[in-house]
Amino acid sequence: MYKKLFPILLCGMFFSARLWAQNIKEIYVNLYTDSLKRGTYNYINIDGKLANGKYMPLDSNYISFTSSYGKFYGNSLFIDKNSEVSHVKISVVFKPNPALHKEFLIWIKTTEDDSPLPTNQEILDRIKNEQRSSHQKNA
Numbered sequence: 001m002y003k004k005l006f007p008i009l010l011c012g013m014f015f016s017a018r019l020w021a022q023n024i025k026e027i028y029v030n031l032y033t034d035s036l037k038r039g040t041y042n043y044i045n046i047d048g049k050l051a052n053g054k055y056m057p058l059d060s061n062y063i064s065f066t067s068s069y070g071k072f073y074g075n076s077l078f079i080d081k082n083s084e085v086s087h088v089k090i091s092v093v094f095k096p097n098p099a100l101h102k103e104f105l106i107w108i109k110t111t112e113d114d115s116p117l118p119t120n121q122e123i124l125d126r127i128k129n130e131q132r133s134s135h136q137k138n139a
């Protein structure tokens with residue numbers, strides 16, 4: 001029974017994905033940061049605006065990614081730690097409709113992340129202090 005049901009489910013997923021793709025009217029670049037970091041994977045977030053006004057995240061199944069430097073792994077662009085480039089030009093193309101495309105420039109971060117991250121206890125203490133000061137203001 002499962003052997004018969006699986007192909008039907010697979011076809012249903014394929015056709016529903018194609019329907020979503022056909023309803024995409026615009027694509028948007030929605031970056032989580034203002035610069036790329038060297039020696040790490042930088043996620044490039046692309047959203048598709050549907051005909052009904054809602055947004056849908058798009059991955060490399062729907063988007064072709066190219067860049068002037070680095071290597072894409074899905075939606076993530078890896079920039080070599082020893083690179084000396086100052087910026088990267090990225091092009092994205094919506095596979096089902098290549099007329100939907102974007103090109104943009106992202107600068108590469110030039111300063112190091114030297115500051116240590118707060119510990120769990122420091123975060124908890126900060127939250128407690130913020131709650132105390134909030135209660136004191138309201139009293």
